[in-house]
Amino acid sequence: MSGRNEIKPPAKPASIKDIARLAKVSHSTVSRALHNHPLVNAKTAERIRQLARKHGYRPSAAARSLVTQRSFTIGVVVTTISDPFVAGVVGGIEEIAAAHGFSVFLANSNADPEQEVRVVQSFDERRVDGIVVTSSRVGALYVPVLSRRQVPIVLLNNQHPSQFAYSVVINSTQGASDVTAHLIELGHRRIAFLGDEFGRQSDTERLAGYREALTQAEIPFNRHYIVHGDGKAEGAITAMGKLLALPQRPTAVVCYNDMSALGAMHCIHGAGFTIPGDISLVGFDDLHMSQYLNPPLTTIRQPMHEMGRLAMQTLIAILSGVISQQNFTVPGQLIVRASTAPPRKEP
Amino acid sequence: MSGRNEIKPPAKPASIKDIARLAKVSHSTVSRALHNHPLVNAKTAERIRQLARKHGYRPSAAARSLVTQRSFTIGVVVTTISDPFVAGVVGGIEEIAAAHGFSVFLANSNADPEQEVRVVQSFDERRVDGIVVTSSRVGALYVPVLSRRQVPIVLLNNQHPSQFAYSVVINSTQGASDVTAHLIELGHRRIAFLGDEFGRQSDTERLAGYREALTQAEIPFNRHYIVHGDGKAEGAITAMGKLLALPQRPTAVVCYNDMSALGAMHCIHGAGFTIPGDISLVGFDDLHMSQYLNPPLTTIRQPMHEMGRLAMQTLIAILSGVISQQNFTVPGQLIVRASTAPPRKEP
């Protein structure tokens, strides 16, 4: 927090009064002309607009929002923008925001509570009109802001949903169930689950979906087949190692997400096994790269871009006073690729 | 550009005058107390600060920047945040920005000129203190803003550098030369280059580096070994297909970036060849996933996060009035992994 000192101001841009002086009218008239207000003479208005264009006049958003009490900005908090899923979501948010004249503030929290507090303060000072929180573990932390300033908050795939906020979530249970069912249909019975120890809500739900499919097929649950990584490739490698060390190895693994599947894939290949020959592998997300992996990954597609769009559309609806649905659950779609196949025949 | 109408304002937050009323002092005193100005009584100041904290007072950034003529915001333009390289850069920018009390506006241009104009206008209205443009083809487009308002602009890996702006670029020539030399050292002589038809500056430079290494080793240049994709996996697949169709296939391929390498890898495997057995493959970027590919990818590491940090640090230096170096060229680092090996012995 240093360095906010001794900073020199840039050149001053043209103000509405400058334009007024040039047009020989009051600044009120200029304001009205630029807003196409009907109460200003058509010819004068056109003359003013031309002058404004000529001098590259841009109204100050700060001054405007001071009087209108609306900033036309929203804040987006993410754990890290380097996560490809998060980046996809942010892309969707930004697209809709821009189309409606909103600018978006992006802030990384790095899952650091102290940093999250700073982000909230920053958004508060900026008087953002709304907030989207993606994949955070502490979305609830943002609720105080909401209660004080009535700023609508949309939680996207939050790990700790609050009933006081709006939300957009993937149907984790259904997705995990579908992908597990797909493996069962192929003939697998020794199916493991590689979760994310940090993914509270979604990990629980995906595990539930996995178990649901097992139950449905009357396959007994084996607790040794449940291991946990960190939702990234690194943690998945260790976790996958544990599965490979089991006396009776699984013939298929359901991974928490595609990045975990990538790590697991790396581990499996490193140990000299083949996919899907020795082990079938599935992910969750359908990241852009997943279709090009070797082998291409079977997974549950999470429409990240659309989810981002939906979050922003919800925000705009709320701000427009439209009564919006509180909670959206979007379905995942099973994408079958070459990383899954029937298990090898028992010798 | 619809929907900026009929939007209801949120609850009004506490203002400096509210705090002043509660503390029974003028708003000037409150302002000074919160800035730790020495000319206010220590006890009064503490009392005011407590009151402010108790009522969750946050000064309005808009009002402040109106009088100080500084917004403590910067604008970041990217073609698409879904590009993992771009996301890494933005992460670095945001980290430094946050540490210095700056907030960042993120805008996607989608490489659409019309959209770029809108972004410039938006940043102009918001009175951003600085701009970072990443991997754009039209960075020059932002210069008019600079000339009118003296807003410093830092171009990061821009495809059309302007001598009027600051810049941070990867040393593409050196990187491509190093990675090509690595292949030559392994014994390859039939080396192809798979470029990016849209990457003006960087494609030219990487191609130059490739040729430089060939010349150094006295390997004749073969124009049939030059093909172009689109910098993404999709385009690389088609381009790689052309190389595989050649009567005398190359034994190694230098790709424009890791995403292209991913596509090429997919194509090669799809055609039944092995890596690095039949063909050695190298990329450029060292994306996070690259180390986990099958096989792990040899590439040039581009320190994206650090480049983002450097860009933001440069911006802050300029804003602080420190005379900063105009152009930074950062070196790439050769990372050797399993996608490269000596060529198979000729039969």
Place this chain on the structure above:
DNA sequence: CAGTCGGCTGCAAACGTGTGCATCACTTGA
């Protein structure tokens, strides 16, 4: 010809903050 009305324009206040300058109370020194 006086009065009214409609179309256009300007005045002034407000939004929330920072800051130069005047002011006030009180202490100190001669």
Place this chain on the structure above:
DNA sequence: TCAAGTGATGCACACGTTTGCAGCCGACTG
């Protein structure tokens, strides 16, 4: 006792907009 000085505070203006209201001018009506 009075002048000067010191420390703390308030006044008032500025920043660049938006907007309710008053006012002006010309034309039309009775």
